[in-house]
Amino acid sequence: MLAVMFNSLLILMPVIGARAVANAYDDRGMSESAADALRLATGRMLSDLAQTGPRDEDRKLPYWQDRIAAELAGHDMAAVRGYLLAAPEMLGREAGEQIRLRAEADRGGTMDERLTRAALHKLPEPIALRIETTGRFRPPGGGAAASAPGEPADSDAEAGLPSPETAGTGEEDAAPLAAEPDAPQVIAAGGMIAEQERRFQLLGSFADLANQSQRWLDGDRSDELVVKLTGLGLVQIDHSDGLSESAALAVSILKSAQRSQRLTPAFTDYLTARADAALPDEALIEALTEAFSGLATSEQRAERVRAAYVETTQHARLDELEADLQQIQRIAMRTSPNGTLTILSVVEDGADLRRARLLTEAGGERLIVLVRERGRDALRAADASISWNRNMVLEIMTLTAAGMLLFWLMLSVVRTYIRLPKPKPEPQGTVPDAS
Incomplete structure (x- = not known):
């Protein structure tokens, strides 16, 4: 027995x-709807923001002001807006409650815009005036309307890029994209392109792609990921079977991030594997070798290169890459291209990318603050909890x-x-x- x-x-x-x-x-994946997951992610993000910075209440305000001054000196307006939106949580109970009451008393714009205006009163007057007058700051009530944490995005966010002369932030590599001749304009989902966003949305022409492909074929593999992403992005412009329009901005953001070395090695390997699956090296090398054989004018060579990329694209494997690009596109819509670069600097795989997308939908540019303060640990706020x-x-x-x-x-x-x-x-x- x-x-x-x-x-x-x-x-x-x-x-x-x-x-x-x-x-x-x-149960965690099936019982929780998208709204529940967004609500839980919002609560965890706000809780993490409340634990950011010094624990002493008297030191929270100076710390917050110093962080904004540093980001403003670095021309990172996306981070500045993130710190302003995170003020009710970062400044402690008393100062945070004052900002919330001032925002509730305001009747103009969305909740995020009212919080931004209320938080400006906690800054020294010269800094607040500089933020309000800078051309790269989205004024409350203007541009894309910001929504409250946890609400879905209504429209594209503006770019908010730092100045091109800023060193060490990656924007010095974005300027050549804008200078490329005959660069096609890729319209984002909202239809209107901000002036700064054009610097990220220009993929170049097939003539530029031909020059890059020639260098890649000659053995320069330093920009292999950039070359393949550019080819896949340009294929979409003339052919509906390529990448969707919503992924074009993500391609240009990834190009800038890769050239400025803002991507982690793990995420670079992840994207390279996705790009290699959509554009296999053997087939692409064979097609490009044939395209560059013989004499041809620049226009003829560009047309041959276009045909080579169209013929070698594996459309069955393209969906995997496009799914990741759409995640990046949604992050950019809720923040900005420059803010997306900051977030991508801590992403290592597709799971991290989905966490970042959920957190940006939950708190928008507040995620930039968590990334600045905690690095990759900021993405843990998106981890779903077990329902007991x-x-x-x-x-x-x-x-x-x-x-x-x-x-x-x-x-x-x-x-x-x-x-x-x-x-x-x-x-x-x-x-x-x-x-």
């Missing part, structure tokens, strides 16, 4: 444990009871079948005297 119970528990316990784990993660419902608790209790019963059976088996030797009886009587 003990053996039957013991073997039964050995079979049932893994089943119960697997069911508990499966229900925990399946009644079934989950009962399964854990059942698993615990089965474990205790199994332990009792083990002790019973040991006591039943493993017997210790009986002690030898001590001799009785007295020992005779030798004398």
Whole structure:
């Protein structure tokens, strides 16, 4: 009987444990709607922002002001807006409540715009005036309307790029994109392109792609990812079977990020694998070698290169890359191209990219603040939590009871079948005297 119970528990316990784990993660993915996931991500992001910076209430305001001044000196207006939006959480209970009350009393614009205007009053007047007057700052009520945390995006966000002369921020590599001749304009989903966004949305012409492809074919593989992303992006312009229009901005952002070395090595390898699957090296090298053979004018060579990319594109594998590009596009819509560069600097794979997209939809440019303060740990705010419902608790209790019963059976088996030797009886009587 003990053996039957013991073997039964050995079979049932893994089943119960697997069911508990499966229900925990399946319920998390199936029972939570997109709105629930957005709401939970918003709450975790605001909680993380409240823990950012010094713990002393008296030091929170100076720290916040210093961070904004530093980002403003670096011409990163996306980060400036992020710190302004995060002010109610970062400045502590009293100052945060003052900002919320001032924002609620304001009646103009969206909640994010009212919070931005209210947070400006906590800055020194010269800094606040510089933020309001700079051409790269989205004035409240102007440009793309910002929505409250957790609400879906309504329109494209503006670019908010730092000045091209800023060193070390990656924008020095974006300027050559704008200078490329006959660069096609790729319209984002909203239809209107901000002046700064054009610097990221210009993919160049097929003549430029031909020059890049020639260098790549000659052995210069430093820009392999850029070359393939550019080719895939340009294929879409003339052919509907290429990348969608919504992914064109993501391609140009990735080009700038790669050239300015803003991408992590892991994410670069991830994107390279996706691009290689859509444009295999062997087929592309063969097609480009044929395209560059013989004499041809610049126009003819550009047309041959276009045909080479069209013929070698593996459309069945293109969907995987396009799904990632659409995630980047949605991040850019909720923040800005420059803010997207900051966020991509901590992304390492597709899972991180989906976390970043969820957090930008939850808090917009507040995610830039978390990335500045915590690095890659900022993306942990998007990790879904396990829902401890009644079934989950009962399964854990059942698993615990089965474990205790199994332990009792083990002790019973040991006591039943493993017997210790009986002690030898001590001799009785007295020992005779030798004398």
